[in-house]
Amino acid sequence: MREVCIAGTGSTTFGRHSAVTPQDLAARAARAAVLEAGIARSDIGAIYVGNFVSGVLTGQEVLAGLLADHIGLAGVPATKVEGACASGGIAFRHAVMAVASGLCEAALAVGTESMTHADTATVTAALNCAMDHRSDGAAGLTYPGLFGLVWRAHAERYGTSREEVAAVSVKNKRNGLRNPLASMGADLSLDDVAQSKPIADPLALYDCCGISDGAAAVLVTTTERAKEAEGLPIRVLAAAQSSGPARISGLDNLLSFPATVQAAQRAFAESGLSPTDIDLVELHDCFSIAEIVDSEDLGVVPRGEGGRWALDGRTAVDGEMPINASGGLLAKGHPVGATGIGQIYEVVQQLRGTHPNQVKEAGIGLTHNLGGTGISCTVSILGRPDV
Amino acid sequence: MREVCIAGTGSTTFGRHSAVTPQDLAARAARAAVLEAGIARSDIGAIYVGNFVSGVLTGQEVLAGLLADHIGLAGVPATKVEGACASGGIAFRHAVMAVASGLCEAALAVGTESMTHADTATVTAALNCAMDHRSDGAAGLTYPGLFGLVWRAHAERYGTSREEVAAVSVKNKRNGLRNPLASMGADLSLDDVAQSKPIADPLALYDCCGISDGAAAVLVTTTERAKEAEGLPIRVLAAAQSSGPARISGLDNLLSFPATVQAAQRAFAESGLSPTDIDLVELHDCFSIAEIVDSEDLGVVPRGEGGRWALDGRTAVDGEMPINASGGLLAKGHPVGATGIGQIYEVVQQLRGTHPNQVKEAGIGLTHNLGGTGISCTVSILGRPDV
Numbered sequence: 176m177r178e179v180c181i182a183g184t185g186s187t188t189f190g191r192h193s194a195v196t197p198q199d200l201a202a203r204a205a206r207a208a209v210l211e212a213g214i215a216r217s218d219i220g221a222i223y224v225g226n227f228v229s230g231v232l233t234g235q236e237v238l239a240g241l242l243a244d245h246i247g248l249a250g251v252p253a254t255k256v257e258g259a260c261a262s263g264g265i266a267f268r269h270a271v272m273a274v275a276s277g278l279c280e281a282a283l284a285v286g287t288e289s290m291t292h293a294d295t296a297t298v299t300a301a302l303n304c305a306m307d308h309r310s311d312g313a314a315g316l317t318y319p320g321l322f323g324l325v326w327r328a329h330a331e332r333y334g335t336s337r338e339e340v341a342a343v344s345v346k347n348k349r350n351g352l353r354n355p356l357a358s359m360g361a362d363l364s365l366d367d368v369a370q371s372k373p374i375a376d377p378l379a380l381y382d383c384c385g386i387s388d389g390a391a392a393v394l395v396t397t398t399e400r401a402k403e404a405e406g407l408p409i410r411v412l413a414a415a416q417s418s419g420p421a422r423i424s425g426l427d428n429l430l431s432f433p434a435t436v437q438a439a440q441r442a443f444a445e446s447g448l449s450p451t452d453i454d455l456v457e458l459h460d461c462f463s464i465a466e467i468v469d470s471e472d473l474g475v476v477p478r479g480e481g482g483r484w485a486l487d488g489r490t491a492v493d494g495e496m497p498i499n500a501s502g503g504l505l506a507k508g509h510p511v512g513a514t515g516i517g518q519i520y521e522v523v524q525q526l527r528g529t530h531p532n533q534v535k536e537a538g539i540g541l542t543h544n545l546g547g548t549g550i551s552c553t554v555s556i557l558g559r560p561d562v
Numbered sequence: 563m564r565e566v567c568i569a570g571t572g573s574t575t576f577g578r579h580s581a582v583t584p585q586d587l588a589a590r591a592a593r594a595a596v597l598e599a600g601i602a603r604s605d606i607g608a609i610y611v612g613n614f615v616s617g618v619l620t621g622q623e624v625l626a627g628l629l630a631d632h633i634g635l636a637g638v639p640a641t642k643v644e645g646a647c648a649s650g651g652i653a654f655r656h657a658v659m660a661v662a663s664g665l666c667e668a669a670l671a672v673g674t675e676s677m678t679h680a681d682t683a684t685v686t687a688a689l690n691c692a693m694d695h696r697s698d699g700a701a702g703l704t705y706p707g708l709f710g711l712v713w714r715a716h717a718e719r720y721g722t723s724r725e726e727v728a729a730v731s732v733k734n735k736r737n738g739l740r741n742p743l744a745s746m747g748a749d750l751s752l753d754d755v756a757q758s759k760p761i762a763d764p765l766a767l768y769d770c771c772g773i774s775d776g777a778a779a780v781l782v783t784t785t786e787r788a789k790e791a792e793g794l795p796i797r798v799l800a801a802a803q804s805s806g807p808a809r810i811s812g813l814d815n816l817l818s819f820p821a822t823v824q825a826a827q828r829a830f831a832e833s834g835l836s837p838t839d840i841d842l843v844e845l846h847d848c849f850s851i852a853e854i855v856d857s858e859d860l861g862v863v864p865r866g867e868g869g870r871w872a873l874d875g876r877t878a879v880d881g882e883m884p885i886n887a888s889g890g891l892l893a894k895g896h897p898v899g900a901t902g903i904g905q906i907y908e909v910v911q912q913l914r915g916t917h918p919n920q921v922k923e924a925g926i927g928l929t930h931n932l933g934g935t936g937i938s939c940t941v942s943i944l945g946r947p948d949v
Contacts, residue, residue: 237691237937240646244808244937251804254803256644258642304622304623308621417638418626418639421636433636546624
């Protein structure tokens with residue numbers, strides 16, 4: 176496998192685009208990525224689109240083919256990939272594999288989702304397509320319900336406090352205020368979070384990411400070709416994927432998602448790096464408590480101390496392990512299929528030193544995209560070319 | 563890229579399994595393929611599931627993760643791929659790429675779909691997810707309508723007759739009678755087809771494939787490992803994919819689908835073969851007229867003569883270019899995501915010499931899987947190891 180770089184990036188804002196189709200959002204992000212990469216269209220040999228519920232919510236499938244045609248690339252193999260909330264990360268990994276294996280010189284990875292046109296009950300039902308209907312779904316579980324249970328388990332095992340969990344939301348919502356792509360940034364106190372509207376006890380409104388529309392894209396190519404790009408090329412040091420238990424009864428406990436642990440192990444093995452080499456992380460904070468569990472599963476924060484680290488500012492932009500400097504899902508929103516590529520987009524800007532909420536001396540960044548009840552996960556590691 | 567073989571195959575019958583979920587159908591086919599391959603589970607490094615509308619029709623997504631968990635492979639990267647009716651072919655190509663690139667030693671490609679539990683109007687709406695809603699969909703087009711238009715264009719340009727088109731259905735329905743996996747085989751006359759219930763003029767009922775449930779699976783591995791398999795390993799000589807115009811207004815005419823032409827060109831280039839090297843074809847006869855156009859697009863029948871060849875028996879099992887000896891979609895039914903893998907399954911049995919409707923001296927076979935209004939297509943070429 177040859178080394179691969181990200182040469183171009185594009186993203187819409189994440190928020191409300193209820194009059195725009197998911198394929199048009201995808202086209203906007205994709206065109207920007209292709210333009211920034213300065214790559215000839217004829218070099219693009221593969222297109223991957225990460226999307227979760229456009230069939231269910233908009234009645235439109237074949238998004239990859241539609242995108243290829245819309246951006247003048249009809250003929251190029253175009254594939255939609257789906258792995259619930261990890262669909263974007265899976266699209267990225269496949270674009271990387273297409274170039275790394277020598278199959279083509281450049282590949283486009285795009286994530287897209289449209290959700291805000293539908294009412295909350297419809298969106299909740301659509302999101303539940305990621306659960307095994309015969310067990311977790313049949314039991315009436317929802318995602319806020321699941322992460323409410325995760326919180327209770329974490330609090331019981333490690334004594335994690337309400338303030339510690341709220342500290343994640345306060346941090347991410349504040350980070351989001353500096354990110355023009357994030358529509359849900361806010362300046363909140365710990366009390367504001369704790370006192371917000373109850374959703375699924377103990378989760379309150381500000382512990383939850385918001386329903387959003389959006390798309391993001393990256394153009395992946397060889398190290399050689401990436402030199403012709405407008406912006407600094409960013410090296411792909413690892414692009415790992417795992418699956419995990421399909422239902423929560425398959426988990427040993429609610430303190431860890433095996434798919435995250437396994438994808439992270441693979442990414443570190445692939446890159447020859449360890450958690451201490453990581454300068455910043457964009458991880459899947461679909462809920463405040465999810466960031467705590469994810470950070471521990473990734474090994475970037477000690478087991479059981481995720482909440483403590485957030486409250487102590489150790490995961491802040493100027494902390495020792497900055498997490499979700501972009502604002503994460505909590506401040507950007509979670510247009511499901513777009514999220515994984517959006518994370519890659521954010522880390523690329525950080526490693527280029529051009530992020531609006533810049534982490535100092537950012538050389539190596541990690542992204543983590545988790546699907547369903549841990550049924551799928553991707554972990555990617557990106558590096559500045561001089562690192 | 564290293565050479566890759568199919569070492570194991572599995573398939574449910576295609577027909578009515580309305581009480582079985584698409585993930586359970588997938589698991590049945592996958593278990594059979596793994597067993598037949600005699601490959602250690604720990605060698606399986608990738609799972610691809612082709613599926614089109616399980617989200618829309620059953621409310622269940624993440625089929626790849628569910629399958630991995632159900633067959634004891636939780637942890638293995640598991641990805642659902644979607645490209646409308648070509649989803650199965652796309653899954654196969656990605657399993658091939660995973661092994662050919664050296665990413666893993668063995669990969670599982672599975673296609674699955676459940677449709678018969680829903681009423682016809684619901685299924686028709688679901689299938690229309692493969693159309694661009696803002697053009698073809700908005701104009702009220704359906705797939706029978708599209709292929710009715712294709713027929714009219716072909717008849718006008720080449721003088722194709724009702725008898726020639728019906729000859730495709732008569733052949734495939736009869737072939738299906740010999741295939742235990744096909745539930746819609748029948749012994750019909752040309753008149754029976756022509757006089758069957760009108761669907762979308764000039765298409766009648768027996769010109770159309772049926773709504774079905776089913777799953778098929780193949781296990782792909784290295785040539786070395788494939789030698790340990792129970793059955794004869796079959797070489798993958800090409801696995802090509804293309805996209806095409808998203809709407810029919812993007813086609814030059816209704817006589818050809820550019821995605822088929824392009825995927826076929828790539829497959830022949832990849833294998834170093836030409837249409838005259840092909841001993842049998844399984845192609846996407848979603849409608850009788852589709853077989854005629856597909857066979858011409860693939861170059862295995864001269865342009866404009868597809869109907870004539872069918873009527874003259876030149877595409878029969880004992881003809882010079884046997885097409886759809888399995889019965890094709892017309893006799894097997896079309897459980898959308900399963901179809902592309904089902905075609906691979908059929909060709910493997912032919913090349914092993916174990917097919918219930920065996921083509922004589924079958925050394926090299928081609929499969930063709932077409933999605934939507936030609937928005938995606940795969941063409942694969944398989945060969946006996948001694949050819």
